[in-house]
Amino acid sequence: MTTSPETADPLAADLDAAVLQRYSQGATAPEAALCCPTEYDPTLLEVIPEEVIAKDYGCGDPSRHLAAGETVVDLGSGTGKICFIAAQVVGPEGRVIGVDMNDDMLAVARSAQPDVAAKIGYDNVTFLKGRIEDLATDVEAVDRRLGGRPVASAADLDALQRDLARQRTEAPLIADDSVDVVVSNCVLNLVMQERKQQLFAEIFRVLRRGGRAVISDIVSDEVVPAHLQRDPALWSGCVSGAFQERGFLRAFEQAGFHGVELLERAEQPWQVIEGIEFRSVTVQAWKGKQGPCYEHNQAVIYTGPWKAVVDDDGHTLQRGERMAVCAKTHALLTSGPYADQVVGVSPRVAVPADDTTPFPCSGDRVRDPRETKGEAYRETTAADECCEPDGSCC
Secondary structure (H helix, E strand, C coil): CCCCCCCCCHHHHHHHHHHHHHHHHHHHCCCHHHCCCCCCCHHHHCCCCHHHHHCCCCCCCHHHHCCCCCEEEEECCCCCHHHHHHHHHHCCCCEEEEEECCHHHHHHHHHHHHHHHHHHCCCCEEEEECECCECCCCHHHHHHHHHHCCCCCHHHHHHHHHHHHHHHHHCCCCCCCCEEEEEEECCHHHCCHHHHHHHHHHHHHHEEEEEEEEEEEEEECCCCCHHHHCCHHHHHCCCCCCEEHHHHHHHHHHCCCEEEEEEEECCCCCEEECCEEEEEEEEEEECCCCCCCECCCEEEEECCCCCEEECCCCCEEEECCEEEECHHHHHHHCCHHHCCCEEEECCCCCCCHHHCCECCCCCCCECCHHHHHCCCCCCCCCCCCCECCCCCEC
């Protein structure tokens, strides 16, 4: 699915080579060992050539969490199965970009693209060659550059590095803040451990504010020991490079995501090796909690069922209490993954933007109702009419 840049570490180079070779073989002939049993919507598979389905490998279906009109990037897109499913989900107004480093996989995906487009009536999929931990470098552009100006000296190498820096800045493979959803199906574990932080930073970079990552991958219940991580067959088989389950969720937090949620978790492990369980999970995480905090006299009420919860900025929400929050937090907690558990309380009179002051987010406090209604509010009203759907009133 993906390989990483050349490295001085011989082990890393061996593991990268094993991944490239195994997935090149998997693009030629199906390999059951690379698959974790997953059910897909059969109606969405009908338009996809059998060669794509037979030679595409994964452990989940992140496409089931997409919506019409979204722009989606699929990391490690392989022969394109998830891309072609996603193309139908997002529809003609949406866009799907597959990113893979394996030429054999890309060849299968690109050859199938015209057939799928003809069957669904539109072509909204693009396949790009790139490393999933470096979504700025256009590898095909690099190949063209090297074809015309090969590196034969230190000066040539310096020129190449300058050209790469310019390309990454002026024409990145995937631009900053340009994507609604990043999906991936069992390839993050193929990235070397020392590059995984960069991988999550790249996912964060390309997502727009309010966008999200939906990632299916294999995780372990214990830390994978070093001798298993050094096994090329286990690494290329999506096993020994697996995140520990709690570390996988923490990686999203450390990259700056919020609303990190375990959407799916296989009850039974896919494999057990030396007593360590490896299973499939699908995680969703959102971008957008960064930014200044301003006072707008707003509050949020956590509806339960827990007595209290803590959000990703450290705010403790007490069940049923009007917890004072800034405008940014109010917007976050009344939308996205929190919308069905949080009620927003807005001021009776909106605070003008010019009158706002910084909101102290260092502690938690309950908002007095008079802060939102106004100290001088003394209105008396008649009871609201309350009518049932059949027209009768209570």
